[in-house]
Amino acid sequence: MSSDSSYYVPESSKLPIFMAFGLLLFVLGAGSTINDLGKESSNSYILLMTSFAVIWGVMFVWFSSVINENNKGMYSDQLNQSFVWGMAWFIFSEVMFFFAFFLALGYVRMFSVPWLGGEGEKAITNILWPAFEATWPVMVTPDNENFPGAEHNMNIPGITKLHTWLPFWNTLCLVTSSGTIALAEAALKKGKRAAFKSWMVVTISLGFIFVFLQGLEYYEAYAHMGLTLGAGIYGTTFFLLTGFHGFHVCLGAIILTIMTIRGFGGAFSEHDHFGLAAGSWYWHFVDVVWILLVLVVYVF
């Protein structure tokens, strides 16, 4: 089709406009569904579901066509390098998304909660709720009637009880899986396809165990600990940080599952496996976020 040194520019494509249409439906669907929450009869969710169908459908076709074009040899080394840069900067943008939530957690822990508790010179800060005592986690909120705090928190229970603490097992799963995907990649590069496939299966199994344990932890939080989204700033930061991380783990696990299925179907060669490599970077990224998250959300 083309020499190795050419740059492939598709002549035109219907994919982007359909994706933009899917996103338009998503904005309308998500907006109306959320605004209609609590209403008796609302069909807005149909719009939202349709938007997901369109978005996922277009993504499927889009990725398929990229894979096909690559298999036909239309991509040069330079274009592959563009994909590498693209994925790297995408992960950077994800890092910055989490940064916003870490910033929020840092700000409330370092500034706003102590100020609410009356810390600081010339403090006019403790006027609204004089009884409030600044502690972290905030178990009794300043306005505890309207924002009832949690009964228990998720903090580390002490070294001796580690085995009873779900985040410990979660950390184990995720850190191990970061290692196993590295082994999978190394096996692929050496052409050991059987080992590659086995390590991929181990990796995604660990990923889904993580998601399951996280779900279990949320169930415990809601059912037995009074720890909910509405449980003041502790519940807020706990669920938003772990929740967005968990959502990214789900995405990563789906990506790796697709890569595994493709691997079983004979895709990827020793030198050409960018889809897998990108998925693996993403997986390392969620692993690093988790380690930071365990430190600031659960331990310190």
Add this chain to the structure above:
Amino acid sequence: MSAVIEGHQDDHHHGPAKGITRWLYTTNHKDIGSLYLWFSFIMLFIGGAMAMVIRAELFEPGSQIVSPEFYNQMVTNHGLIMVFGVIMPAFVGLANWLIPMQIGAPDMALPRLNNLSFWILPAAFGVLLATFFMEGGAPNFGWTFYAPLSTEYAPPTVTYFIFAVHIMGASSIMGSINVITTILNMRAPGMTLMKMPLFVWSWLITAYLLIAVMPVLAGAVTMMLMDIHFGTSFFKAGGGGDPVLFQHIFWFFGHPEVYIMILPAFGIVSHIIETFSRKPIFGYDSMVYAIASIALLSFVVWAHHMFTVGMPIAGELFFMYSTMLIAIPTGVKVFNWLSTMFKGSLTFETPMLFAIAFVALFTIGGLSGLMLAIAPADFQYHDTYFVVAHFHYVLVPGALFSIIAAVYYWLPKWTGYMYDEFMGKTHFWLSFVSVNLTFFPMHFVGLAGMPRRIPDYAMQFADYNMIVSVGAFLFGLSQLLFLYVVLKAIFYGKKATGQVWEGAQGLEWTLDSPPAYHTFETPPNLEAGEAKG
């Protein structure tokens, strides 16, 4: 090296497709650049019409034309549209048109993603404008959407606003990934980083800023969504959160954002000034380092937007000094432009007029910014028309003038036709006079204490406000003249040469005017002195 687009299968090598599908399905950087520019032009008139409503209401004191609620919606959407729908898309459009041609690349690195980045924008702004017709009216909490105005007291349409901002952000991030990848990976052989045109440099750094801060904005609106609908307490003090947290997160995004809206302007103005001074830019290296330092500093100055919110004194001092530090690299740029003009063979075609006006008036905006940076003085200026004057000086005769200058400068290259120089100059002088008539008196009413975002004001501000409104109407009408000049050039303009401007340097001027649909399919080798695409 040959590119596939030039390949030998005839069905794959032709000019643009016919009809509307050319624009819907295109992957061509020139088409997408034009789409961005026209979109931003249309949004300029929509956002401008809202400004006209604002100025009509403020023409005289007292409640005149619109209700205060509608006035708030006008102020909010004027800001949102001008920032996200005019200035940013216009710069992205220029990036699309120019970066591949300036670095000798066949197209943007990721052409399909490029098209997606554009088509998200009409969807997002379509939804935003549709909120005017929904229950509760459009967003009315200012373009900065501070909590709790945007959470507890917001109209129900805030939910649509949040998701619209999400996809706008996605569009910016995808566009920026594309720009960065193009610049890092697609330069012609021999074009080292320190040989890149300054517009390319300014966009490399702008794209970095965008990827760094748009996700933070996404985080901020997500927290709003959670607070409004899912009972969280990010911005609720009763639950242990803090409304001030919103301001910190917003301005962590917002301050780099304002530099996103000015850095590409620096690149444009550098090119125009060197062309019409017939001298290479003075201090190229220092120009690059200045842009980079401004960008890095922009991450550590955000709280100067919130001096009055109640920060520890150490915070006030830190943000005051770090903000004043930005004057240094900015001053380097201004003096470099002046030095470029010094002893140059100057001519004053329309783009040069806009560029010189940019240097002068942007500096006024920069100096009022320095005044605002002084924390103790800011307690007086905060939330007055002085702030409105400041940021309009950097955004209108700053960013917008640079975009207009860029259109005049590159329009002959893009279309192959010259604009009418007399009409262009008329447009310039009308804009120059009216922009100062509009925004200069705002300094005075601001220092005298007139608050911003208020539909009514005290009697003593009446005279100046009337002058401001007259200036604003004149400025608005002058931009219709701009539309006329552009259309006239496209339909009735004289043929332009490839070089267009006598003193213009750079790869894009080695191409024909208009350039072929696909250019630099074979990268020019700069070291061999070969530059014909």
